[in-house]
Amino acid sequence: MDILLSHGSVLVLIAAAVGFFMAWGIGANDVANAMGTSVGSKALTIKQAIIIAMVFEFAGAYLAGGEVTSTIRKGIIDASYFVDTPELLVFGMISALFAAATWLLIASILGWPVSTTHSIVGAIIGFAAFGVSPDTVAWGKVLGIVGSWIVTPLISGVIAFLIFNSAQKLIFDTDHPLKQAKRYVPFYMMLAGFVLALVTIKKGLKHVGLDIGATEGYIYAIAVSVIVALIGKFFIGRLKFDEKASKNDHYANVEKVFAVLMVVTACCMAFAHGSNDVANAIGPLAAVVGIVDNGGEIVKKTPLAWWILPLGGFGIVAGLAIFGHRVIATIGKGITHLTPSRGFAAELAAACTVVIASGTGLPISTTQTLVGAVLGVGMARGIAAINMGVVRNIVVSWVITLPVGAGLSIFFFTIMKAVFA
Amino acid sequence: MARNSILGVFAKSPIKPLEKHIRMVTKCCNQLIPFFAACAEQDWTTAAKVRKKLSKLEQDADVLKRKLRLELPGGLFMPVDRADLLELLTQQDKIANKAKDIAGRVLGRKLEIPEAIQEQFSAYLQRCIDAAEKAADAINELDDLLETGFRGREVELVENMINQLDEIENDTDTMQVELRHDLMLIENTINPIDAMFLYQIIEWVGDLADLAERVGARLEILLARN
Numbered sequence: 001m002d003i004l005l006s007h008g009s010v011l012v013l014i015a016a017a018v019g020f021f022m023a024w025g026i027g028a029n030d031v032a033n034a035m036g037t038s039v040g041s042k043a044l045t046i047k048q049a050i051i052i053a054m055v056f057e058f059a060g061a062y063l064a065g066g067e068v069t070s071t072i073r074k075g076i077i078d079a080s081y082f083v084d085t086p087e088l089l090v091f092g093m094i095s096a097l098f099a100a101a102t103w104l105l106i107a108s109i110l111g112w113p114v115s116t117t118h119s120i121v122g123a124i125i126g127f128a129a130f131g132v133s134p135d136t137v138a139w140g141k142v143l144g145i146v147g148s149w150i151v152t153p154l155i156s157g158v159i160a161f162l163i164f165n166s167a168q169k170l171i172f173d174t175d176h177p178l179k180q181a182k183r184y185v186p187f188y189m190m191l192a193g194f195v196l197a198l199v200t201i202k203k204g205l206k207h208v209g210l211d212i213g214a215t216e217g218y219i220y221a222i223a224v225s226v227i228v229a230l231i232g233k234f235f236i237g238r239l240k241f242d243e244k245a246s247k248n249d250h251y252a253n254v255e256k257v258f259a260v261l262m263v264v265t266a267c268c269m270a271f272a273h274g275s276n277d278v279a280n281a282i283g284p285l286a287a288v289v290g291i292v293d294n295g296g297e298i299v300k301k302t303p304l305a306w307w308i309l310p311l312g313g314f315g316i317v318a319g320l321a322i323f324g325h326r327v328i329a330t331i332g333k334g335i336t337h338l339t340p341s342r343g344f345a346a347e348l349a350a351a352c353t354v355v356i357a358s359g360t361g362l363p364i365s366t367t368q369t370l371v372g373a374v375l376g377v378g379m380a381r382g383i384a385a386i387n388m389g390v391v392r393n394i395v396v397s398w399v400i401t402l403p404v405g406a407g408l409s410i411f412f413f414t415i416m417k418a419v420f421a
Numbered sequence: 422m423a424r425n426s427i428l429g430v431f432a433k434s435p436i437k438p439l440e441k442h443i444r445m446v447t448k449c450c451n452q453l454i455p456f457f458a459a460c461a462e463q464d465w466t467t468a469a470k471v472r473k474k475l476s477k478l479e480q481d482a483d484v485l486k487r488k489l490r491l492e493l494p495g496g497l498f499m500p501v502d503r504a505d506l507l508e509l510l511t512q513q514d515k516i517a518n519k520a521k522d523i524a525g526r527v528l529g530r531k532l533e534i535p536e537a538i539q540e541q542f543s544a545y546l547q548r549c550i551d552a553a554e555k556a557a558d559a560i561n562e563l564d565d566l567l568e569t570g571f572r573g574r575e576v577e578l579v580e581n582m583i584n585q586l587d588e589i590e591n592d593t594d595t596m597q598v599e600l601r602h603d604l605m606l607i608e609n610t611i612n613p614i615d616a617m618f619l620y621q622i623i624e625w626v627g628d629l630a631d632l633a634e635r636v637g638a639r640l641e642i643l644l645a646r647n
Contacts, residue, residue, distance in 0.1 A: 173572050384432075384433075385498070385499045386431065386498040386499070387497060388496040
């Protein structure tokens with residue numbers, strides 16, 4: 001207890017530093033999920049992608065990141081066990097951050113795809129269950145989280161399948177695909193805008209100080225979606241088409257229209273990613289700050305400190321700015337054969353799923369939803385070839401991440417206890 | 422730097438190389454026209470040069486074929502059946518092999534097409550090559566087919582092409598019957614062994630169209646399963 005009083009500010013500083021480091025890792029690593037496809041299909045240049053990613057990741061983190069943060073902060077662990085030993089919770093959360101960030105770094109160096117969400121959840125379970133006692137973990141809640149990792153890829157797969165099929169029916173399988181594309185693509189933009197706006201309004205604006213009622217929320221969301229669609233329509237109108245294109249090349253023109261849509265879905269994806277994944281970095285930090293600020297008391301309802309969300313947002317943006325372009329460059333070359341018309345369905349579905357799930361407060365894995373969505377488009381015969389071997393490896397790396405995260409966090413937790421106690 | 426997980430999920434599309442392959446095959450067949458023109462002139466050095474070019478194209482097609490086979494590991498999840506795709510590739514490759522055989526055989530024996538049937542033979546050869554070209558056009562639609570998910574209008578378009586291919590093949594059959602008949606009328610005037618080989622060459626040229634039709638058939642199977 002007195003540790004918290006004497007070293008409180010030091011601990012908060014440490015937690016903030018590691019949290020920032022973790023956010024930075026998330027920005028550097030996962031940016032590709034959001035932007036890779038657009039750069040790969042030449043819808044955006046790398047520079048544009050970075051700028052868009054920065055704006056939307058930050059907006060997502062700041063406006064819609066609160067919900068998941070509270071789950072990471074309070075949901076996984078039953079705080080009542082720590083009433084007498086709040087310092088253990090503080091050490092644990094810092095260790096969890098350390099562990100997850102370290103594992104992210106190692107995986108990045110080795111080029112393994114890991115899920116930031118998995119690593120932080122694994123780390124928190126690790127220190128609580130093995131470092132303290134298995135009873136401290138809210139296993140019901142954890143089961144829910146793990147269940148969501150299975151359910152969300154399925155959901156995004158189904159959504160992607162439906163979106164791609166609808167695009168086929170409305171656009172590709174018609175006499176004039178280009179005319180149809182010009183007509184219907186704005187509606188897909190509307191859908192994207194609507195989902196994002198709705199979640200932001202419903203979940204995000206509370207802590208910014210705006211409280212909007214349900215009906216009003218829907219009205220605003222619809223307004224935003226219409227504005228998005230109009231902007232999209234304007235850009236589609238400005239496109240120059242090769243009018244003389246023969247029957248064989250008309251799909252090239254259709255792709256141009258979809259490229260505009262791709263930019264919108266990339267924004268969605270960045271926003272969704274920011275809102276969901278920022279919590280992985282700042283959830284534990286928020287827990288530490290909450291305990292220290294209350295002088296060691298674990299209070300059920302502490303508001304998120306005002307500086308925490310922006311810190312996470314800036315962390316992600318910093319990671320993007322420094323490493324993002326390198327990551328995107330490698331990706332962009334890799335998936336040039338993914339055309340906008342196929343990529344948009346996967347991205348839109350993944351973004352919707354993440355955003356909806358963030359709204360429920362479940363920390364889901366962005367990578368997982370995207371892989372699920374890609375498989376969904378594949379099922380709808382929208383992708384030329386999916387490498388199932390790689391998909392298997394990704395799944396394996398997810399599974400491995402949990403015990404590794406847990407192990408590392410136990411290790412750091414033991415060290416911290418030794419140092420401070 | 423981290424290689425993103427999503428990147429590896431997208432395997433290289435097999436469709437583009439398949440199209441490239443059939444283009445190469447038709448290019449190879451097209452060499453038969455200058456080849457037989459040189460033979461008619463009895464210009465064997467030029468004929469040898471053209472055969473070399475043809476054989477080089479056939480080898481390139483082989484290299485591409487091998488590469489494609491290696492690029493299609495079993496773990497790929499594709500909108501088309503992998504076995505169908507490889508079968509299609511094998512059929513495509515047979516066309517080039519046949520063209521190479523024809524050129525090799527004719528040059529090896531310095532076989533001349535008799536004056537009386539030369540014009541008829543040229544038309545026949547051209548028609549057989551047309552079949553290969555038509556097959557290439559149909560294969561060329563594959564990426565658009567993928568775009569539409571093997572549905573609706575695009576499929577009809579390809580079905581039409583395959584029907585046209587069948588018609589061309591029918592044409593070549595009729596031409597072949599006539600050509601063989603006309604050769605029979607003059608076969609006593611030429612060396613019997615040459616005559617035997619001429620019959621064989623006529624048959625082989627006809628095989629070009631048959632094989633092209635088979636490519637169409639494989640493509641149809643590929644579409645039918647979807």
